[in-house]
Amino acid sequence: MDAFLQGFQIVLQPMNIFWVVIGGFLGTIVGMLPGLGPATAVAVLIPITFGMDPTSAIILMAAIYYGAMYGGSRSSILLNTPGDGSAIAATFDGYPMAQKGQAGEAMAISAVASFIGGVLAVFGFIFLAKPLANFALKFGPSEYFLLMLLTLSAIVSLSIGKMVKGFIAMALGLLISTIGIDPQTGVHRFTMDIPHLSEGIEFLIVIIGVYAVGEVFYNFLTIDKVKKEKKKVGRIWFTKEQWKRSKWPILRSAPLGFIVGVLPGAGGSIASMMSYSSEKQLSKKPEEFGEGAVEGLAAPESSNNAASVGAMIPLLTMGIPGSGTTAVMLGALIMLGVRPGPLLFENDPGMVWALINSMFIGNIALVIINILLVGLLVKILDTPAKVLYPLIIMLAFIGTYTLSYSTVDYFLLLLFGVIGLFMKIMDFPIAPLVLAIIVGGDMEQNFRMALTSSNGSLSIFFSSGISITLIVLTVLSLFYPIVINKFKKKSRNDDKEAISA
């Protein structure tokens, strides 16, 4: 309780409230720009945290994260172009609502649904974070290695239909993480006698390269074809009838999204799709879904915001990012000297609880921003992409420079921008690459520490209940796509038989 109150005191400092509002606003803007999601928002805006104290920095980054989640749905509703995967579900009914002249109502209900989803998930965070951190204290090197393996395999397995590519991306990320001086032995690996590489490749450069520069390159593919639609927003509040239809879907979807967010690998996209399909199944009027059903918009919006809060739990309690965005945040935190993990709750409870409490304030600020400033936000959407993308490229360069004060990294930035472009063109999932680069170093060190403690015997990885559970979950996560594919095929065959009968 003391830590909770201490957290409130920290977050109520005017400067921290300022950062929450600024982070939420900037996150909303970047998140709502087509093609740019929360990971890009955090990556591009990381340099703002330089020179800040770590507590303010983490509060700001979290605000950018859930701000981008709010923003992602703006472009889904108005342009039928989701900011990122988790905003796709908002196009299903949000855009049809906008076409019917209900854009303002759609944006209001999505803001309120996001708010409720986010706030309910913060309560979940309060109750779950500490017990999970205490549980994580039981983890040794072998358990940590297996947990990271599970996270990576879960992320890869979610790229159903392109698992080979997912594993290649993961292996490439892990190999990149081995570049530099081996911390256990001091041996230089793959440094090619280039002093700049002895510290390894800064993962934030990879992240900014792939997510910011790569995204802009990818958006160059359509830059001359995009025609902006000007939308009439209409009244910016929903009707009693719309609220009546939405309230239960919002309340049901929040816990679902929160749980999905906590799971490694799963994230806002899965959460929003799951809540959309479950609400469609529960609905008395499923035929209205896809035609502008308000609950079809409210449910995924509640769910994906709850997932973004849930995803912070494994990040803070175990230092395991479960998604591309939380991986970016972990990178930034490490750079700021904060080491997320179970001990963070012991060593710096003020910071953790300040972050948790900032989410309440952030969600309130965001709902106000998203409803009161909707006119301004819509105007920002009118910013031509041809002006916007050069600015993002410029920010990416500045961000990279401020990481190491060396322009040599500009070449790495461009290289990873090109890699990111081709990965997107060839349908490679990017999250496994980014996640692997970030956890790769720790994964290898934990693997070797575990083996050292067992005199080289692999039995150490089967020596505890936690380890065995993690191995079983890893295997299950790998078989999950195969089962899903078989299930889909079977249901297709059943349909055919039913038709022929």
Add this chain to the structure above:
Amino acid sequence: MKAVKIGMPLFMIIIASVFLISSFAIPKANLGNPNGPLYFPIGLSIFMLVLSIIYLFNELKTLHEHNGKIQVLFEGRTLKLIAVTIALGVIYAFIFEPFGFLISTIIFLGCLLFYVNGWKKWKVNIIVTVSFSFITWYGFSELLGVSLP
């Protein structure tokens, strides 16, 4: 289009092979297990090599299938846009420190905006270039205390 479809797995195979060959050149450690630093990179390189070969065969099987994104890459000025951005980025890297942040950023952003947004919108390009270069400099240098050349 086929060259890109085949090129990507070949590129991955080359990367994995380079890592594998270089892994054997990693010096032995004086502390602990002498081969300790080798196991992870060797295992990963082999893993990536095998997967990249599978990926190559998968691509060969679907070589005739259309990939709209690759097609768009070669249409219009997309490739030129990417190439010019990279070229300007390389120039930016060379002039950033000698010219200082403001001048080099105005040159870089200005050139990029004129190329991407077109010469007809010269007023917007100039206003955006100058104002954003200055705002960024002020934000980083003065508000955030980040040292810029």
